[in-house]
Amino acid sequence: MQRLFLLGDEAIALGGIDAGMSGMYAYPGTPSTEIMEYVQRFPEAVERDIHREWSCNEKTALEAALGMSYTGKRAMAAMKHVGLNVAADAFINSAITGVNGGLIVVAADDPSMHSSQNEQDSRFYGKFSYVPVFEPSSQQEAYDMVFDAFDLSEKLRLPVLMRITTRLAHSRSAVLRKHPHPQKKINLPADPRQFVLLPAIARKKYRSLLSAYESLKYDNRINKFNIFRDGINRKLGVIACGIAYNYLIENLPDHDPDFPVLKIAAYPFPPDIIRDITERCEEILVLEEGYPVVEELLRGILDDNLKVLGRLDGTLPRDGELNPSIVAKALGMSAKPLRKVPEIVKPRPPSFCKGCGHSDTFQAIMEALKMFSTEGVFSDIGCYTLAALPPYNIINSCVDMGASVTMAVGAADAGLFPSVAVIGDSTFTHSGMTGLLDAVMKNSPVTIIISDNSTTGMTGGQKSHATGRLVSICSGLGVDPGHIRQITPLRKNHDENVRIMTEEFGYRGVSVIISSRECIQTALRRKKSETAGTTSKKDE
Amino acid sequence: MKCDIILSGVGGQGILSIAAAIGLAAVDNHLFLKQSEVHGMSQRGGDVQSHLRISDRPVASDLIPHGKADLIISMEPMEALRYLPWLSETGWLVTSSNPYVNIPDYPPVDKLLTEIKEVKNYMIIDSDAMAKEAGSLKVGNMVLLGVASRFINLPVISIENAVRKLFKDKGDEIIAINLKALKSGMDFRR
Numbered sequence: 001m002q003r004l005f006l007l008g009d010e011a012i013a014l015g016g017i018d019a020g021m022s023g024m025y026a027y028p029g030t031p032s033t034e035i036m037e038y039v040q041r042f043p044e045a046v047e048r049d050i051h052r053e054w055s056c057n058e059k060t061a062l063e064a065a066l067g068m069s070y071t072g073k074r075a076m077a078a079m080k081h082v083g084l085n086v087a088a089d090a091f092i093n094s095a096i097t098g099v100n101g102g103l104i105v106v107a108a109d110d111p112s113m114h115s116s117q118n119e120q121d122s123r124f125y126g127k128f129s130y131v132p133v134f135e136p137s138s139q140q141e142a143y144d145m146v147f148d149a150f151d152l153s154e155k156l157r158l159p160v161l162m163r164i165t166t167r168l169a170h171s172r173s174a175v176l177r178k179h180p181h182p183q184k185k186i187n188l189p190a191d192p193r194q195f196v197l198l199p200a201i202a203r204k205k206y207r208s209l210l211s212a213y214e215s216l217k218y219d220n221r222i223n224k225f226n227i228f229r230d231g232i233n234r235k236l237g238v239i240a241c242g243i244a245y246n247y248l249i250e251n252l253p254d255h256d257p258d259f260p261v262l263k264i265a266a267y268p269f270p271p272d273i274i275r276d277i278t279e280r281c282e283e284i285l286v287l288e289e290g291y292p293v294v295e296e297l298l299r300g301i302l303d304d305n306l307k308v309l310g311r312l313d314g315t316l317p318r319d320g321e322l323n324p325s326i327v328a329k330a331l332g333m334s335a336k337p338l339r340k341v342p343e344i345v346k347p348r349p350p351s352f353c354k355g356c357g358h359s360d361t362f363q364a365i366m367e368a369l370k371m372f373s374t375e376g377v378f379s380d381i382g383c384y385t386l387a388a389l390p391p392y393n394i395i396n397s398c399v400d401m402g403a404s405v406t407m408a409v410g411a412a413d414a415g416l417f418p419s420v421a422v423i424g425d426s427t428f429t430h431s432g433m434t435g436l437l438d439a440v441m442k443n444s445p446v447t448i449i450i451s452d453n454s455t456t457g458m459t460g461g462q463k464s465h466a467t468g469r470l471v472s473i474c475s476g477l478g479v480d481p482g483h484i485r486q487i488t489p490l491r492k493n494h495d496e497n498v499r500i501m502t503e504e505f506g507y508r509g510v511s512v513i514i515s516s517r518e519c520i521q522t523a524l525r526r527k528k529s530e531t532a533g534t535t536s537k538k539d540e
Numbered sequence: 541m542k543c544d545i546i547l548s549g550v551g552g553q554g555i556l557s558i559a560a561a562i563g564l565a566a567v568d569n570h571l572f573l574k575q576s577e578v579h580g581m582s583q584r585g586g587d588v589q590s591h592l593r594i595s596d597r598p599v600a601s602d603l604i605p606h607g608k609a610d611l612i613i614s615m616e617p618m619e620a621l622r623y624l625p626w627l628s629e630t631g632w633l634v635t636s637s638n639p640y641v642n643i644p645d646y647p648p649v650d651k652l653l654t655e656i657k658e659v660k661n662y663m664i665i666d667s668d669a670m671a672k673e674a675g676s677l678k679v680g681n682m683v684l685l686g687v688a689s690r691f692i693n694l695p696v697i698s699i700e701n702a703v704r705k706l707f708k709d710k711g712d713e714i715i716a717i718n719l720k721a722l723k724s725g726m727d728f729r730r
Contacts, residue, residue, distance in 0.1 A: 003567075005563060005567060005573075007577070030579055030580030031579060031580065033579070034579070114578075114580060115579075115580035167576060167602050167603060168602065170576060170577045170578065170579050171574055171575060171576035171577070171591075171602035172563070172573075172574065172575040172576075172577070173573065173574045173575070173599070173602075174567070174572070174573070243602070246600045246601045246602065247600075247601050247603075249600040249601075250600040250601035250605060251605070255597075255598070255600055323601075323603050323605070324601045324603060324604075324605035324606075325605050325606040325607075328605065335606070335607070336607055336629075338606050338607050338625040339607075339624040339625055339627060339659075340624065340625065341621060341622055341624055341625060342621050342624070342655045344618075344621075344647040344651055344652065344655060345618055345621045345622050345647075346618070346643060346645050346646065346647065347587075347643075348550065348585075348586055348587040348618075348619075348642070348643055349586055349643075350551070350583070350584035350585055350586035351584060351585040351586070351642060352584070352585075353584060353585065383584065386584065458580070458584075459580070460579070460583075
């Protein structure tokens with residue numbers, strides 16, 4: 001079979017395509033974006049007409065995937081870890097409804113917060129909702145697991161959560177393809193009430209979910225991924241989860257441990273496999289990316305009958321991602337002193353691209369705000385968050401998708417005037433629209449600036465649902481058309497833009513300023529592909 | 541055989557093309573490899589790096605352990621220094637001398653070069669000049685790949701074929717310029 005050199009994200013996408021998935025649903029978010037992008041550009045996915053359009057947000061993505069599962073077809077929803085918060089309502093209830101066609105939810109966690117606001121561990125969502133979790137350690141395992149996850153999902157009629165972290169998502173390695181499966185045909189659920197969570201039905205279904213979760217621990221499709229290997233040196237045993245297993249193996253001569261090792265790549269696991277290792281060893285080191293999930297299970301609340309080493313006793317750092325060097329230290333291996341980074345090396349934070357429209361928008365905001373007592377604006381998640389850094393220093397918040405609008409409303413409720421929010425176009429259609437409706441309903445004195453670059457910029461320029469629709473969305477939500485202002489953030493328009501902003505900041509009602517100019521990166525790519533006469537290819 | 545390589549630069553400088561060329565050449569020689577990349581926020585003018593590991597036995601970690609890199613290839617002198625904790629005692633540092641200045645406190649270039657010369661094994665290349673000579677400022681990455689290729693145990697023909705394959709959709713002229721840049725790097729002598 002064909003061998004491909006794939007990112008972890010791409011391996012999951014290809015696994016879905018080859019396992020007969022009929023739809024991929026996603027909202028872009030680092031480090032998960034490349035899952036959908038691979039489906040969008042992979043020729044066989046196009047030939048098979050697999051659904052591959054971006055969704056408005058992670059909640060709509062997961063619900064649509066559940067709808068596809070309802071018809072009996074296989075579907076996948078992919079998102080970054082914080083996206084699963086947005087989709088959590090749908091996710092947790094999908095465990096109770098159960099699925100019809102196989103449903104996989106992929107959550108890509110970002111320990112060390114390379115491109116995120118937190119480093120929450122999605123494995124918690126598995127336990128929270130009582131669904132199985134797969135945590136692959138390699139690109140090949142990620143690809144292979146998709147087949148098992150779909151089978152398991154259909155066998156137990158449960159969604160399956162696949163958890164990866166940044167380093168697997170964005171690392172390439174060879175993946176051997178399997179023979180592709182055909183897509184499923186429409187076959188509606190035998191029980192027409194399966195998806196009706198009226199309390200009487202939900203209570204019954206919840207009880208069967210609880211018993212299904214217990215039986216999961218003994219399911220071969222889970223346990224074939226949790227592998228115990230005994231060793232002669234039994235002082236220390238190591239439990240390594242997901243990609244942490246690679247960091248363990250990396251440090252061992254010939255990649256061959258002489259001590260007992262339990263690799264965990266699927267949850268929930270039965271007590272026996274834990275007992276296998278704890279009964280043999282004096283001490284257990286737990287290696288896992290993210291929160292000390294397995295470590296806390298082992299310690300229990302009394303933490304007194306087993307010597308456990310990990311993140312909670314300082315053997316490993318309490319936060320941040322692991323790497324081979326951290327694991328070497330935890331194994332007690334002596335490290336040679338390393339070269340130091342010379343002091344003259346300065347941090348090089350990300351910054352606005354030269355000619356970015358966001359920067360012109362912020363220049364105008366900074367000047368217009370000088371006429372008022374308010375300092376700074378509420379803002380949101382996207383490239384424009386970079387205005388929190390010098391020379392702008394103009395952003396006072398970046399919390400979660402859409403929070404700029406609602407925080408501005410709350411601050412206005414408290415009497416802050418003017419109360420200004422800056423939100424990107426794609427973030428606005430993700431989660432800003434409902435907050436704007438709140439503002440309209442009580443005529444909050446807020447100004448919402450939609451910094452519209454006609455794309456989802458930070459994640460590499462995916463289609464924005466807002467493009468061409470912002471005026472009609474805002475007027476449809478009830479914003480007075482006289483206070484929906486459209487500007488073009490260019491240096492030559494600076495004075496005019498400052499004037500318009502000053503007018504709207506001073507208005508005691510809901511106003512929206514739509515500041516539109518195409519992202520400089522997507523514009524460059526578009527021009528390149530137009531001159532080449534081909535569709536743009538994704539490069540770095 | 542194993543070669544652990546750190547590629548470094550600033551978002552948009554083309555380090556992933558170097559990684560892809562070495563990766564293709566490694567696959568051509570039936571080697572195992574893993575390559576970790578940076579996507580997302582840092583690509584907006586921030587520092588970026590890629591860990592590329594090739595070996596004749598399976599590669600475990602996607603990340604290179606500290607002190608174990610055989611080679612750093614850097615598109616930029618300050619970024620070359622950022623990854624020194626990864627470089628092994630016998631490892632080589634191959635860097636462009638051309639700074640990418642997008643921060644107000646960028647250090648003086650001569651001080652950076654002095655620091656680079658503290659490393660036991662280094663090569664400093666005016667990749668902009670050599671790229672221009674080859675026909676385009678954009679092929680500085682191929683110049684550096686050419687220079688660094690002497691420290692990677694892969695046949696020259698495999699690397700050349702990889703470059704051809706990498707740019708096959710961009711037309712013969714682009715391929716020729718990239719190969720010329722690669723060759724000038726391979727022929728470079730200190």
